[in-house]
Amino acid sequence: MSDHLFYQTRQTRPFIERAEGIYLWDAAGQRYLDGASGAMVSNVGHSHPHVLARMSAQMQSATFAYRLHFQSDIVEQFAARLAKKAPKGLDKVFFVSGGSEAVETAIKLARQATLARGEPERFKIMSRLPSYHGSTLGAVAVTGTPPFAEPFAPMMQAMPKVRAPLHYLDGLDPEDPGTAAHYLKEIEEAILAESPESLLAFLVEPVGGASTGALVPPKGYMEGLRALCDKYGLLLIYDEVMTGGGRTGTYFAADQYDAVPDMIISAKGLGGGYMPLGAVISRNDLVDDVLDHGGFLHGFTNAAMPLAAAAGMGVLDVVEEEQLCDRATRIGGVLFDRLRDLQSAYPFIGDVRGKGLLLAFELMADGQSKQVLPKELNAHVKLVNIAYENGLIIYSRRTRNGTEGDHFMICPPLITTAAQTDELVALLDKSLGQFADLYLKEVA
Ligand SMILES: Cc1ncc(COP(=O)(O)O)c(C=O)c1O
Known part of the structure; x- marks a missing residue:
């Protein structure tokens, strides 16, 4: 069946039949909890009736209206609501x-705004x-995951990187103000090493994805980062592709810091899987400067489709009406504690972390020294597959610069109930037990 379709690998999965709430069913009738x-x-x-109704209503009038030919009421309304958020x-x-x-x-946009302000050396x-x-x-040039960049290195302008604040590996207390100061010093040194006047912006996920x-x-890291950007003339851009839409307990994670960015990038939860959708929300004067100096040299054909805006409006209605930001905090707190319980039961869970319903745990051979499991064990693939067989979907990546280490994102929909949280944890518990039996005996 997959003779013509390809993605990253030859891996195949069952065919999707339908999806509703936090569950998906494959063509053979197996149910999966979307963790x-x-x-x-x-x-x-999935398939939230309110979002489907809004999309269906929009489909009766116009699905697509090219932005150079028409303005669209629903797109304008959606932009206004996002600006308010x-x-x-x-x-x-x-x-x-x-x-x-x-x-x-x-x-x-950052580059053109800087050109408009007469600072062409900042790039x-x-x-x-x-x-x-x-x-x-x-x-990819601004992504700090070396394996994703290496094949394309000759084709890109390499951009400077600085270590993320990996306090749990460095044995530093995240609540101690000295910890933020330690990482901010590293950033300031990196800025000075690059020559500050060549720097245009600092791009950061306000909670890591x-x-x-x-x-x-x-504590204090984001505020300190804002101060450093101001000191050296960098714009501060929050990548809220994963953190936005209520996932960390506020609509944007930016709301949790006393550090206002110059731009916010949003996607994923913005369209909620109902339509491909993303947005940049920018400081007004940056946009005005660009529009006053010849305009923004940028655009995508399918951007600002009325149907995508209707989906985004429907998703935003649900986030507000069902108070999903608060729920992310509440259910996220319960799930975090349950993951900590699993950590007590399975010593190879070396760390549990996250905010709201953006949660993860990391497997380690040794929690004390923070040593990773053997790379060739490929735990990040194995545990995902065991969970999948048990009807639980989780998401994994290599932790240490994308080359070794294994962590797993546990991020169910924000509508997840307490009973469904129990179900998720029971499936995860079973999967971790099977993983340990199958693979960790030989490692020990
Ligand atoms: C923080 C962050 N930024 C950007 C992206 C890229 O988004 P997309 O896959 O929609 O292009 C992702 C995707 O995972 C992400 O997590």
Whole structure:
């Protein structure tokens, strides 16, 4: 059946039959609990009747109207609602179809805004190692996952990277103000080493996504980063592709810091899996400067489709009406504690971390020294497959710069109930037990 279709590998999976709420069913009738919301996308769950109704109503009028030919009421309304969700002063919205497109948009907008202000020497985007910002070439250049960049290195302008605040590996207390100071010093040194006047922006996930496994920055880190950006004239861009849409307990994770970015990048939960959708929400004056100096040299054909905006509006309605930000905090707290219980039961769970329903655990051979499991064990693949057989979908990545270490994102839809959390944890418990029996005896 897959003679003509290809993605990253030859791996095949069962065919999807239907999806509803936090569950999906394959063509053979096997049910799966979506413990990763796809790839941290389905924040309001699958087939939500309200979202489908809004999309269906929009389909009766216009699905597509090219933005150079028509304005669209629903797109305008959606932009206004997003601007309201963003911090004060970020009122200008540019729609795209996904996260990588949104990252490209933000870095090109930053560059053109700087040109408009007469600082052509600023072109470098500093980001972190590890990090993930997308798979188009511009996004790969700012992504801190070396294996994703290596084949394409000759084709890209390498961008500077600085270590993410991996406090759990460095044995530092995230609540101690000295911890943030330690990592901020590293950033300042990196800025000075690059010559600050060549730097355009700092791109950062306010809570780490799949590359770090839900790394929460130490207290004061984001505020200190804002201060460093101001000191050296860098724009601060939050990549909220994964954290946005309520996942960390507020609509944008930006709301949890006393550090307002110059731009926010959003995707994934914005369209919630109902339509491909992304956005950049920018500081007003940056956009005005670009539009006053010849316009923004950028755009995608399918951006700002009325149907995508209707899907986004429907998802946003559900997030608000069902108070899903609060629920992410509440259910996320319960799930976090349950993951900690699993850590007590399975010593090879070396760390549990995250915020709201952006949670992860990391497997380690030794929790004390933080040693990873043997690389060739490929635990990040094996545990996912065992869970899949048990009807639980989880999402994994290599932890240490994308080359070794194994972490697993546990990020069910924000509509997940307490009873469904129990079900998820029971399936995960069973899967971890099977994984240990099958693979860890020989390692021990
Ligand atoms: C933080 C972050 N930025 C950007 C992207 C790229 O988004 P997309 O896959 O929609 O292009 C992702 C995708 O996982 C992401 O997690």
